[in-house]
Amino acid sequence: AMAQAALGSAGLHFDELNKLRVLEPEVAAQTAQLREECRAFVDKTAEFQKIVGSLIELVDQLAKAAESEKMKAIGARNLLKSIAKQREAQEQQLQALIAEKKMQLERYRVEYETLCKIEADQNEFIDQFIFQK
Secondary structure: OHHHHHHHHOOOEEOOOOOEEOOOHHHHHHHHHHHHHHHHHHHHHHHHHHHHHHHHHHHHHHHHHHHHHHHHHHHHHHHHHHHHHHHHHHHHHHHHHHHHHHHHHHHHHHHHHHHHHHHHHHHHHHHHHHHHO
16 A cells, blocks of 8 residues: 555556556546547537538528529519510501501492492483483
C-alpha cells in the first residue's frame, strides 16, 4: 500500500490487470467512456448529415418538378391567349365579310328594282306601240 501511495504521488497507478498506468483507473475508465460517447455522437452526426443530404436532394427534385409544371402552365396559358386572339381576328374578318355581303345585297336589290322599273317601262312602251298599229 505504501509503494502504491509512493507511485500514486509520482502519478503512476496499477490497473485491474496490475499493469502500470499514468492515469488513475477511474480517470482511464471515464476517458474510455467519453471516447465511446464521442464515437456514438460522431456516428449519429454522420447519420443526421446523410438524412439531411437526402432531404435536400428530395426538396431539389420537388423544386425542379414544380418549376417544370409552372413552365407547362405558362405555355398552356400563352397558347390559350394566342388561340383567343386568333378567334378574335377570325371573328373580325367574318364581320367584315358579312358587312361587305350586306352592301352587295343592297346594291343588287337597288339594281333589281331599277331593272324591274325599266322592264315595266319597256312593256308599257311595247303595249302602246302594239295598240297604235
